[in-house]
Amino acid sequence: MPLSLNHWGLYTDFYELTMAQGYFYCEKKEDTTTFNYFFRTNPFKGGFTVFAGLQDFLEILSEYTFSESDIQFLKSQGFRKEFLKYLSEFRFSGNVLSAREGEIMFPNEPVLQVEGNVIECQLIESFLLNILNFESLIATKAYRVKMVAENKPFTDFGLRRAQGLGALHASRAAVIGGASSTSNVLAGKLFNIPVSGTQAHSWIQSFEGEIEAFRAFAKIHPENTVLLVDTFDTIHSGIPNAILVAKEMEKRGLRLKAVRLDSGDLAYFSKKARKMLDEAGLEYVKIIASNQLNEHVIRSLLKDQNAPIDAFGIGTEMITGKNDAALDGVYKMTEINGKPKMKLSENIEKVTLPGKKQVYRCLDSSGMFYRDAILLTDEKPEEVKTICHPIYPERRTSINHLQMEPLLFTVVKKGQVVVEQKSPDKIHDYLQERAALLPDEHKRFISPHIYKVGISEKLMEVRQALTQSIKEANQAR
Numbered sequence: 348m349p350l351s352l353n354h355w356g357l358y359t360d361f362y363e364l365t366m367a368q369g370y371f372y373c374e375k376k377e378d379t380t381t382f383n384y385f386f387r388t389n390p391f392k393g394g395f396t397v398f399a400g401l402q403d404f405l406e407i408l409s410e411y412t413f414s415e416s417d418i419q420f421l422k423s424q425g426f427r428k429e430f431l432k433y434l435s436e437f438r439f440s441g442n443v444l445s446a447r448e449g450e451i452m453f454p455n456e457p458v459l460q461v462e463g464n465v466i467e468c469q470l471i472e473s474f475l476l477n478i479l480n481f482e483s484l485i486a487t488k489a490y491r492v493k494m495v496a497e498n499k500p501f502t503d504f505g506l507r508r509a510q511g512l513g514a515l516h517a518s519r520a521a522v523i524g525g526a527s528s529t530s531n532v533l534a535g536k537l538f539n540i541p542v543s544g545t546q547a548h549s550w551i552q553s554f555e556g557e558i559e560a561f562r563a564f565a566k567i568h569p570e571n572t573v574l575l576v577d578t579f580d581t582i583h584s585g586i587p588n589a590i591l592v593a594k595e596m597e598k599r600g601l602r603l604k605a606v607r608l609d610s611g612d613l614a615y616f617s618k619k620a621r622k623m624l625d626e627a628g629l630e631y632v633k634i635i636a637s638n639q640l641n642e643h644v645i646r647s648l649l650k651d652q653n654a655p656i657d658a659f660g661i662g663t664e665m666i667t668g669k670n671d672a673a674l675d676g677v678y679k680m681t682e683i684n685g686k687p688k689m690k691l692s693e694n695i696e697k698v699t700l701p702g703k704k705q706v707y708r709c710l711d712s713s714g715m716f717y718r719d720a721i722l723l724t725d726e727k728p729e730e731v732k733t734i735c736h737p738i739y740p741e742r743r744t745s746i747n748h749l750q751m752e753p754l755l756f757t758v759v760k761k762g763q764v765v766v767e768q769k770s771p772d773k774i775h776d777y778l779q780e781r782a783a784l785l786p787d788e789h790k791r792f793i794s795p796h797i798y799k800v801g802i803s804e805k806l807m808e809v810r811q812a813l814t815q816s817i818k819e820a821n822q823a824r
């Protein structure tokens with residue numbers, strides 16, 4: 348974990364603690380409850396979201412305890428003695444069901460379900476949202492790049508532009524989404540991801556001339572020489588000097604690996620560079636491009652402009668999830684002491700789904716993702732013939748005879764994590780497998796087709812009955 352904290356108890360919002368203290372003194376601390384994590388909108392106006400961050404969430408959950416100094420801090424904030432004693436012995440002891448990390452998910456379906464006593468379920472809300480919303484946002488962004496990069500590798504260059512220490516989790520999420528490596532060395536060590544890098548303009552500037560800078564780099568890093576060719580004049584100096592150094596390397600039995608373009612029209616310069624390198628017999632030298640890249644520019648470069656670029660370095664736009672500052676994931680109570688609970692809203696789209704639930708992915712006859720169905724946990728999927736639109740119940744769709752796979756699995760049982768850790772590149776492999784089953788119409792960038800997520804009739808009935816009883820119970824008296 349990035350910060351060397353052994354106790355993560357204070358990594359929460361103050362109101363979680365004031366509510367926890369309230370539950371404690373209202374004799375509610377033994378109440379059992381269920382919460383669901385879900386998001387309402389796919390980021391980047393896209394048609395899907397990549398779920399990421401589970402492993403980091405589980406790691407913090409395991410260390411979600413309060414040190415003596417945490418307790419002292421809370422004492423200074425006015426928390427009471429018996430409650431502080433409770434916190435000093437606190438450890439999450441509930442269950443968590445979750446979609447697999449790297450799964451393709453859609454708005455309004457439970458991605459994760461937490462079951463436990465009301466205090467523990469409440470306290471973990473803030474960091475759960477913090478980790479899952481952020482990593483899912485960045486993994487989704489990175490996967491959008493992956494979809495257009497045509498199997499060309501791309502490296503995360505984002506540390507310098509990321510939102511502070513968030514860079515660490517963002518680099519991990521970028522690799523889950525498809526980045527082949529990161530320039531962020533600490534992220535590489537912490538999360539077991541490949542690190543790589545080239546050189547900055549300062550290296551070139553620090554020498555008398557560009558050729559001396561190139562020669563010196565090639566001498567010190569002969570196995571991994573990438574030369575940044577745009578410091579002075581790409582066509583008249585950078586590429587010719589790189590060719591000279593490549594020829595000198597050949598005489599020593601070595602090979603220049605690549606040149607990097609970091610400014611100007613990347614299609615124009617990559618074509619020119621390719622031609623010059625090829626004419627010099629250096630077909631093997633690759634071209635790397637960087638400079639404010641994103642999925643749209645990369646698609647245009649490769650698809651519309653046939654730019655002969657072999658690899659990309661991507662910083663700002665990927666690591667910050669530009670143009671979306673956050674994924675809008677929320678965490679809502681759905682049951683307490685076996686009774687379904689929900690939140691009403693003026694905005695019908697924000698009315699939540701009560702009860703303990705399971706999400707099933709329904710596959711079409713060719714095994715592609717077709718619909719997702721949200722059922723109450725005690726329903727048998729093979730007995731559910733139709734699902735309805737969560738807001739407009741009259742809109743129904745048949746799921747009869749479709750193959751259905753559950754998406755939520757137990758990842759924490761009675762406080763113990765029961766799933767194995769996986770490296771981010773293995774999680775990416777799973778994402779690739781799943782994304783291959785998502786029809787293309789949901790993957791396009793412009794007006795993607797909306798993937799249908801429906802709820803069972805029984806869940807709809809529970810929700811309608813509950814809506815009625817909440818309205819009656821809360822009428823002004």
Ligand SMILES: Nc1ncnc2c1ncn2[C@@H]1O[C@H](COP(=O)(O)OP(=O)(O)OP(=O)(O)O)[C@@H](O)[C@H]1O
Pocket residue numbers: 609610611612613614615637638639640641644647648652
């Ligand atoms: N062929 C291209 N097609 C589409 N977008 C491109 C192409 N080439 C470069 N870009 C993008 O255009 C922008 C160019 O940025 P800008 O106008 O600041 O030029 P620059 O080369 O970075 O200038 P500077 O000399 O200050 O570094 C970048 O976001 C880059 O990714």
Ligand SMILES: O=P(O)(O)OC[C@H]1O[C@H](OP(=O)(O)OP(=O)(O)O)[C@H](O)[C@@H]1O
Pocket residue numbers: 504505507508546547548549609637638639640660661662663664
């Ligand atoms: O453009 P981004 O997608 O955010 O990628 C990161 C940028 O950071 C570096 O430039 P910077 O000017 O910071 O340093 P330099 O001197 O190495 O070019 C690098 O050359 C990229 O252009």
Ligand SMILES: O=C(O)c1cccnc1
Pocket residue numbers: 504505530543544545546547660662
């Ligand atoms: O290795 C690189 O070329 C690099 C790393 C970080 C940012 N820009 C470039």
